Amino acid sequence: MAGRMSGSQRRSQVLGIAADEFADHGLHGASIEAIARAAGITQAYVFRMFGTKKALFLELVGTAFDRFSDGMARAAENACGLGALELMGTQYYELLADRTTLLLHLQGFAACGDHEVRELVRARVAHMWDTVADSSGLDPVTVKSFLAFGMLLNNAAALDVGELDEPWAEGVRTRINAGLFEHINTDTNR
Numbered sequence: 001m002a003g004r005m006s007g008s009q010r011r012s013q014v015l016g017i018a019a020d021e022f023a024d025h026g027l028h029g030a031s032i033e034a035i036a037r038a039a040g041i042t043q044a045y046v047f048r049m050f051g052t053k054k055a056l057f058l059e060l061v062g063t064a065f066d067r068f069s070d071g072m073a074r075a076a077e078n079a080c081g082l083g084a085l086e087l088m089g090t091q092y093y094e095l096l097a098d099r100t101t102l103l104l105h106l107q108g109f110a111a112c113g114d115h116e117v118r119e120l121v122r123a124r125v126a127h128m129w130d131t132v133a134d135s136s137g138l139d140p141v142t143v144k145s146f147l148a149f150g151m152l153l154n155n156a157a158a159l160d161v162g163e164l165d166e167p168w169a170e171g172v173r174t175r176i177n178a179g180l181f182e183h184i185n186t187d188t189n190r
Helices: 007-029 032-039 043-050 053-075 081-095 099-110 115-136 140-158 167-173 178-183
Strands: none
Touching (some): 032 043, 043 053, 081 178, 140 178
C-alpha cells in the first residue's frame, strides 16, 4: 500500500491536474469538482489549499507566463542584441511544445475581463517585455516586433498548424531568424 502524500506532494498533484482542467476549460468553465475527483480528494480540500477557484487559476496562469519569461532569460543569459533575441526566440519556440502551459497563457488573456486576472496578466506581460528588453538591450520597436511574432507563434501552436499541409500554415511555421529584426528600430519606424 502506497504511503500518504505529503502536503507539498498533494499540492503539486492538484496543480498538475488543475493546470490541465483550466487549460482546457478556462477560468469559468473549469470544475473544482473534476479537479478534486481526479486527485481523489474533496472539493473542500482543494479550497483549503488554494482559497478560491480564481486564486488557483491565477497561480497557474502566473506560473505559465513565468515559465516563458524565465526560460527566455536563461537562454539569453550571456548574450545581447540580436543574438539574445535569437536565443530567446529558440527557447520560446521550444516551450510552445508544452501545450498545457501555452493554453494557460492564452486562457489568461481570455479571462482579462476579470480585473484581478487582467492585473496579473498585465504584470506578467510587463515582466516578459522587461526580460526581452533588458536581455537584448534593443529599442522598444524591436522588442515589440519580437513579442508580436511570439503572439503569432502562440496562435499557431494553439491551432496545431504543424498538422496542416496548407500554404498559410507553412508560412506561419517558417522559422524567424534574428536577422529579420535588423531593419526594425526607432529610426526606421518614424
